[in-house]
Amino acid sequence: MRYGIFNTDSYAARIYVYEADLPGIIHNRMLYYKGNYGFIYISFKPIDMLKVGLKYSVVNRDTLLLKKLGCQIDLRL
Numbered sequence: 910m911r912y913g914i915f916n917t918d919s920y921a922a923r924i925y926v927y928e929a930d931l932p933g934i935i936h937n938r939m940l941y942y943k944g945n946y947g948f949i950y951i952s953f954k955p956i957d958m959l960k961v962g963l964k965y966s967v968v969n970r971d972t973l974l975l976k977k978l979g980c981q982i983d984l985r986l
Contacts, residue, residue, distance in 0.1 A: 912947035915940040944970030
């Protein structure tokens, strides 16, 4: 889980933030102007051969509200 607040003068002064993501995915988020962001990542194995990963992220910047939900299911046979 992560939460952050950002405030930059412009897009040229943006901040790059690495986010833990679902396995096999690399995510570098650009944050600029004024706002906040956060995400929750959960991974669990209900049984030995099954692994489930879930991620919910939110970015709130000026007039933009961006919400994303990701899911990955790995099955080993």
